Amino acid sequence: MTAIASITAREILDSRGNPTVEVDVVLTDGSKGRAAVPSGASTGIREAVELRDADPKRYGGKGVKKAVANVKGAIATALKGADATNQAAIDQTMLELDGTENKSQLGANAILGVSMAVARAAATSENLSVFRYLGGEAATLLPTPCFNILNGGAHADNSVDFQEYKLVPVGATSFAQALQMGTEVYHALKSILKQKGYSTGIGDEGGFAPDLKANVEAVELILEGIEKAGYKSGEELAIALDPATSELWREGGYYEFFKSDQSQKNSSQMIDLWESWVNQYPIISLEDGLGEQDWQGWQELTKRLGDRIQLVGDDIFCTNPKIIQEAIDKGVGNASLIKVNQIGSITETLAAINTARSGGYTVYISHRSGETTDDFIADLAVATMAGQLKTGAPCRGERVAKYNQLLRIEEELGNKAVYAGWQNFKKP
């Protein structure tokens, strides 16, 4: 047994300039683990609680001193001497100490920071990479990266209603090649935007954030970028979308395109829109195509498009095993996004993945729009053999930290490494 000797924490900044929690764990054999917690902007209503101080004099009420104090106080005391290699017991101790359904007592940001830092320290103690420590010998699958190269919605101050237009290098033969392909198209897109007189300023996840004339123009520009970079769309690179439509949902039960033309659509008109896009373009994955409030619409969407493309639940599932099970039972979606801070511990994240898989759903590991250079999710994607990961554009330090870690993992695996490519997707 390798016991926890000490746990400390501090308030640091994330990529949006908001405070977040960083945790340091030291074991009795001297092994260390550090982790930092991400933060979303377009959050699901049923996510675990991110504890913030609400003191308007510090960071506009966004400080995390309380969460930090909870790590240094109650959590550090409860876990001192605990076996760091028993992740399930570590996480269970924190859940019991918190005692709430949504982690509102200690904060999901406090609990998750410790959960990840303990896993890192335990991996170090066993002289293993994190992906190997969590995934064992079987963990050889490198995820297909989904590069969010055009940002809209809550992640950019532009005219685009939909949040993420992602490039998926399904036809690559290795992760390194996928990264190269995605990056080449990213640069090609930049020159196309410049040529057309659009801004090349970027949004929260490093994708470009131009003021386009229509939401669909983003898809067409990306297809142009693929061609300009010398690749074939639909074969070598395809498109994944996260319109994050919970943000567009209004009380009256309709969707409002409030950034572009103020037009409205009901649920079935939204499904028609997606169907027409899927008919026209090489779209292989659609996340939050309808809002978290629209379960009935989701059932219809799944009936209409579930055989053709991946339908990912993010806001609607919140990485919560109970909600994922409900979705499986009701025929809602066919894939689950997995965000560690939506549920707030590593053990529960793994449970969410197992639940999704038990219903035949694919799993898709994800960053948050507010990130740090912590690269834990790169290892998690390989450890769980998820086969797909999104962590923004191939640009900005906090995004490339994850992609670069996957290059290192691929190198460590050598000829055992397998690139997921098309594995989770249907060809358009």
Ligand SMILES: C=C(OP(=O)(O)O)C(=O)O
């Ligand atoms: C990454 C996302 O954004 P956020 O972190 O803002 O929820 C998302 O919606 O998938």
Ligand SMILES: [Mg+2]
């Ligand atoms: Mg999403």
